[in-house]
Amino acid sequence: MPSQPGNPPINFDSPSAAAALGLDINLDNISVGGLVGGANRSDEDDRKKRMDAVIAALWAFDTGRVSNDGLERLAVHLGLECLWEPAGTGTENDKMLVMAGRTMCVEISIKNHVVYHASLSFNEPSPRLDKHIEKASAILFKDLALGPGESQLTKKLSKFRANLERLAMLDRLSVTPGLNCHEAIAGIWESLEMLHRWDVQRLREDSTLSGKSEENLRVLALCTRHGCPLMHARGRIGLTLDYWKQYRNYRSTSVDSEEGNTWGILIDCASASNMNMVYTPVRVSDKWISPNLVKTNPTDDEIMSATGPILDWLEPPNILLPPTEENKPETGLDMAGLTASKPADVVFMATFNPPVIVTNGVAMEIYKMSAFNAPLSSSTFDNLLFPVGQGANYDPSEPRVLKCMREVPVLLGVHQGQTKPTLKLHNNTLLVDKPVYGQVVTHVPISHPKDLIMMLPLLRQYAFLSLLLANSFEQRERAPTVSEPDATGEYTSTLRTTEREFGDFMSKAKGGNHSQHLKVDIVLSAHPIPRLQLVFPFRQTAAMINIEIQLEGKVHIVSDNIFSESESEGSQSKGKGKLLTRKQFAEKLELCENIGIWVEFIKHKLE
Incomplete structure (x- = not known):
């Protein structure tokens, strides 16, 4: 039989072949070769959907390396606009890649496929966001820059991709004008940080803790009070409410230390379109709790059930987004001008890092606090802690x-x-x-x-x-x-x-x-x-x-x-x-x- 020129098409019909690549793409026994050639498939939309599934699986399998092409492919994959501009000396090999979204922009300066600068900026000035930009930019640059012992031939995009995905997700969910999800997350940090500083101040007034440093008191507040909110910490872009820390009794421990394990809650935004539940849409505010922090006139029920200070939580106003081309009625607005206005189809999402293993009864308590209806597991508590081989x-x-x-x-x-x-x-x-x-409790939507x-x-x-x-x-x-x-x-x-x-x-x-x-x-x-x-x-x-x-x-x-x-x-x-x-x-x-x-x-x- 004469030899065939070129490489044969990759076929994913064999489960073992897909497993060897670490893929689980569920192509229903349709080969990639068949997709490309169009054999037995005349529906272009269906072929495109299946090809997208292949591409998504390949992206999950390998994020690629840090290079001009790798950065551009990643930005396009995440739905960001890309623009190359001259940078530095203006030579052909010295360029700046601008990744732009609706609300934010990431600029990366790269020469000969080696990144020497990266920065984050937002399209509209915001003191609430600007105070965190320097830390975020430093994390993005560290994800891309060559570290000790690293080579430009092996520098992976995986860490940078994870952080850019979080930024891009908040950007996609934002609606201009009306809803900036980055602002919403930063507003929650403002209120939680005010509460954390108050906790530390109360601990400082405890005479038995007079010899403790500021960082010791912050760690103590993290583990025994209302947690510690950290924006852009330990190599992660975004907001985390830390609540438990291994080695928390060490004098050298700090809230952002990477020594030992830390338990925290990642606070992001997520689309509510696929949630089969009643939810409270995301709100943009930095006033989730009153400046006094503690209620001056609590009710008798609050006093009876309190196990600590009775906090004076506030309820920020809801957001009604202005009409868009998609939801604007043909006959115009009604008399009140609110027909086409609608609340944001976005919720706050809390993700537990690491996931918390609890009994089904405790899981129901946690879900009740967030008004989340989740199916309970059929696994035993001990098997989740120590899986059977x-x-x-x-x-x-x-x-x-x-x-x-x-x-x-x-x-x-x-x-x-x-x-x-x-x-x-x-x-x-x-x-x-x-x-x-x-x-295993992984995430819950929250309203407050x-x-x-x-x-x-x-x-x-x-x-x-x-x-x-x-x-x-x-x-x-x-x-x-x-x-x-x-x-x-x-x-x-x-x-x-x-x-x-x-x-x-x-x-x-x-x-x-x-x-x-x-x-x-x-x-x-x-x-x-x-x-x-x-x-x-x-x-x-x-x-x-x-x-x-x-x-x-x-x-x-x-x-x-x-x-x-x-x-x-x-x-x-x-x-x-x-x-x-x-x-x-x-x-x-x-x-x-x-x-x-x-x-x-x-x-x-x-x-």
Whole structure:
């Protein structure tokens, strides 16, 4: 058979071929070759729709590299206008690409396919937006510029694309005149930032926190008050309301630090056209809460149900967009002039980053706060936290057991002069005796930032629970860093009780030897409130401690068989430092965020 010139058409009929490319394009067994050649397809619209699906899948598979052509293709793909202009020296290889939308513009200066400048600007002057432009421009430039060890042949567009997509989405949803979605997001930041500054000021007035820095107080407000709003932080363009942070007790931690995990809520806008629900359209305002912040004359019901300050939320006016060519009636407006005016078909959308794993009952509470009707999951809570391996036998109605080995630093002989801890192995076992159904909460539409503030206690509760379980059972290549001493070699925290003593215990060993492993059993009960029962060898018997992870991520010791019966007397410690109460032991778990370290601290204090 004579050879055929050229390459044969790519065929996606085989599922394995599509899987090899990481694609899931659902072409109903229609080959790309057939699309191009038009075989068996006469409907041009249908062919175009399927080709668009192929292109979208290829875009998801590979974003391309930073280059003149790559940047232009990306801008066109996102629906932005492109214009090349001379830049810098004006030589042929030194150009500036202008990506323009309805409300904003991104300018990129590039020479020989290497970006040396990038900036964001808005078409209309806005003090509310202008204060954030410098940070946004710096992020865009960092996404495109060559970093240490990077080459222009391998520099990917992926980070820049993610940020440009957010800008382009807000731009597409904006309606000129009448609705600027960038302004709407910046207005929410103004109100949440005012609330955050008030939280920090109240913490500063607490005499027990007098030694804390401004950043320490901001992190404390982030985790215990009304969160911390950040605009354009940690490499992401947009607004995030952070509400929980790993290593939050470190003196060197800041709200925008990338050390450890941070839990936040991304606040964007989304189209409401496909939402089968009653929604409140987006509003543009920076007055979501009164300047006084707290109500001066709360109602009796508000006082009875309050667990903290009663905030004085405001309701900004709705937006009615002017008539356009699409919605303008042929006979003109009615007597009131409102026939063609309509509210924005846009809502605020809150996306949880990372998604929060909760029980179905808690998911219903969160959805109720946002008036969102979402289907509940048929997966169990523990399976969402620790997915069952492919091919493994799993019956959601049966108890489940997980095992994991962990390294824990422990000071076995500090009272005898030992200065460096030994790395001790823990053989951890997790038992889920009564599985409950759970849900991965990814996003909810909101009508007001107060909806998010109402969710924070629940979100912190399950964020801290997931952190504790991950530190004990999540598979890792190496043991997690438990503590990082400061320049003086001391571990510091926001908890003042026996701070120095606990800091010495927490100092990390370097090159320590492993000792015999300790068996720690943990029983998880997720309904109606998350509970953990810890069982581990203690003296000549076994310790049994039942703890609750309560709202706001607070730890409460429900029952035990090792602590002192008298809270006023504290737990007997055989002379190993200050006596501690159950509440103080619970605070230690909140501090170290690690069950293994907490168990060793208890044994160190009481054995």
